[in-house]
Amino acid sequence: MERKLLLLGLLRAGDSHGYHLMEMLDKHTGTFIELTKPTAYRLLEEMLQDGWLSSHEEKAGRRPARRILSLTPEGEKRFTDMLRDCLSYYKLPEFRQDIALLFLGALPQEDVVDLLVKRLSMMKKIRQTLLKSINGHAASSVLNNQLNHIELDTAYTEGLITTIKKEGVIEHG
Amino acid sequence: MERKLLLLGLLRAGDSHGYHLMEMLDKHTGTFIELTKPTAYRLLEEMLQDGWLSSHEEKAGRRPARRILSLTPEGEKRFTDMLRDCLSYYKLPEFRQDIALLFLGALPQEDVVDLLVKRLSMMKKIRQTLLKSINGHAASSVLNNQLNHIELDTAYTEGLITTIKKEGVIEHG
DNA sequence: CGATTCATGTAACGGGTTACATGATTCG
DNA sequence: CGAATCATGTAACCCGTTACATGAATCG
Numbered sequence: 001m002e003r004k005l006l007l008l009g010l011l012r013a014g015d016s017h018g019y020h021l022m023e024m025l026d027k028h029t030g031t032f033i034e035l036t037k038p039t040a041y042r043l044l045e046e047m048l049q050d051g052w053l054s055s056h057e058e059k060a061g062r063r064p065a066r067r068i069l070s071l072t073p074e075g076e077k078r079f080t081d082m083l084r085d086c087l088s089y090y091k092l093p094e095f096r097q098d099i100a101l102l103f104l105g106a107l108p109q110e111d112v113v114d115l116l117v118k119r120l121s122m123m124k125k126i127r128q129t130l131l132k133s134i135n136g137h138a139a140s141s142v143l144n145n146q147l148n149h150i151e152l153d154t155a156y157t158e159g160l161i162t163t164i165k166k167e168g169v170i171e172h173g
Numbered sequence: 174m175e176r177k178l179l180l181l182g183l184l185r186a187g188d189s190h191g192y193h194l195m196e197m198l199d200k201h202t203g204t205f206i207e208l209t210k211p212t213a214y215r216l217l218e219e220m221l222q223d224g225w226l227s228s229h230e231e232k233a234g235r236r237p238a239r240r241i242l243s244l245t246p247e248g249e250k251r252f253t254d255m256l257r258d259c260l261s262y263y264k265l266p267e268f269r270q271d272i273a274l275l276f277l278g279a280l281p282q283e284d285v286v287d288l289l290v291k292r293l294s295m296m297k298k299i300r301q302t303l304l305k306s307i308n309g310h311a312a313s314s315v316l317n318n319q320l321n322h323i324e325l326d327t328a329y330t331e332g333l334i335t336t337i338k339k340e341g342v343i344e345h346g
Numbered sequence: 347c348g349a350t351t352c353a354t355g356t357a358a359c360g361g362g363t364t365a366c367a368t369g370a371t372t373c374g
Numbered sequence: 375c376g377a378a379t380c381a382t383g384t385a386a387c388c389c390g391t392t393a394c395a396t397g398a399a400t401c402g
Contacts, residue, residue: 001389002269009276019353034267039390041355066353083280086273088291092299092323093266094207096175098315100259103182107256118261126265142271145329150265152325156318174361192381212362214383239381 003035004043005086008052008071008079017058017066018044032133032143044069052078101160104169112169116161123154176208177216178259181225181244181252190231190239191217205306205316217242225251274333277342285342289334296327 010021018041025035047053052075057065071079104112127150134143183194191214198208220226225248230238244252277285300323307316 002272003389005276006272009272009279012276012279017353018355033269033272034390036391038355038392042390045355079276080279083273083276084284084288086270087277087280087285087288088295090270090292090295090299090326092303092319093268093270095266095315095319095322096206097259097263097266098318099175099179099182099206100256101315103178103185103252103256104260106182106185106253107260111257112260115257115260119263122261122263126263130265141333142268142274145271145326146265146268148325148329149268149322152321153263153318156321160314176361190381191383207362209363211364211383215361218383 001082002086003033003039004047005079005082006033006035007040007043007047008075008082011053011069011071012076012079015068015070017068019066032146047075051075104164107169109164109169113161113164116157116164120154120157120161123150123157126150127154174255175259176206176212177220178252178255179206179208180213180216180220181248181255184226184242184244185249185252188241188243190241192239205319220248224248277337280342282337282342286334286337289330289337293327293330293334296323296330299323300327 006025007021010016010024016024018037021044022035022037022040025033025040044053048055048069051072053069054072055067055069058068059065107115127147130143130147130150134140134147179198180194183189183197189197191210194217195208195210195213198206198213217226221228221242224245226242227245228240228242231241232238280288300320303316303320303323307313307320
């Protein structure tokens with residue numbers, strides 16, 4: 001599972017605790033990965049149970065104690081195993097958003113254009129935030145690939161809009 | 174939710190029953206959408222409960238009875254509402270598979286190349302099946318967009334491989 | 347002194363999958 | 375007669391989210 005891989009990968013760079021890991025992810029990957037606190041804490045807890053991680057409490061000043069996590073040798077092994085599995089595997093991500101495009105004929109043409117324009121503007125916002133997180137970023141190669149994907153969708157949507165304006169909605173199914 | 178939209182959209186074209194809907198999806202969208210039987214039956218059941226659909230039993234020959242489903246006016250309304258929502262919304266799909274690319278430095282260079290080559294071959298298989306389902310297909314515009322996405326990833330991965338061969342693994346994080 | 351940050355989590359729910367259960371019908 | 379097709383579903387589980395709970399420390 002990729003999220004465990006991610007957490008283990010971060011811990012490989014140095015011991016850390018849940019809160020700090022989440023901080024790193026927010027900055028590091030931006031929109032790239034969505035991983036919420038409850039999920040992260042649960043995954044870490046699981047990996048502790050399974051012996052992939054060890055922990056000790058650390059009191060810095062009078063703050064609430066941190067649970068510092070470290071990779072165990074077992075965890076290190078699992079990391080490389082999972083890494084090999086993930087690297088050699090590919091799956092086309094699901095483009096659920098495209099489902100709606102199958103039914104353009106169900107709405108008046110002008111409405112379709114308006115709605116697609118809204119969709120376009122969302123894309124452009126996302127593109128902007130992606131661009132920001134790319135600047136001077138370690139993982140910029142991966143993020144650049146994402147940028148290319150969103151630009152592909154943008155071009156596709158723009159094409160759809162102009163086609164619809166010219167030739168009307170194409171009926172599917 | 175896009176899957177309900179999809180089922181409603183299919184039912185808009187004519188009354189049908191669960192099994193038949195699943196058949197249409199298998200042929201129609203190929204790899205495009207993954208929707209398993211239990212999910213489909215549950216979604217249909219929910220929409221029946223909510224009055225978006227009505228049903229009647231139909232005994233064809235001596236086969237097990239079919240539950241024929243029809244859109245109600247309520248269902249028709251929900252369909253267009255959801256369609257508008259989905260059309261005007263965009264979200265970048267999550268590329269979880271890219272997580273592994275953040276940690277290429279953790280493996281020997283030759284291994285990374287081998288693993289990425291495997292990944293490439295999976296991409297090419299997926300591309301092939303996509304190409305097949307595009308031929309003479311109603312939803313070919315959307316499928317073509319998907320094809321472009323997979324070709325983008327292919328090119329990216331090929332680029333990675335040649336870079337690694339030339340310059341070694343780029344360290345992240 | 348109120349808001350934000352640091353730091354931990356739990357509870358409840360949503361959405362989806364795999365594997366299992368059932369049983370008649372038709373095809374080879 | 376055995377396998378595939380037609381047709382319905384349930385049970386158990388996995389993965390993930392939102393919203394909530396707690397509480398000290400620091401900042402403005």
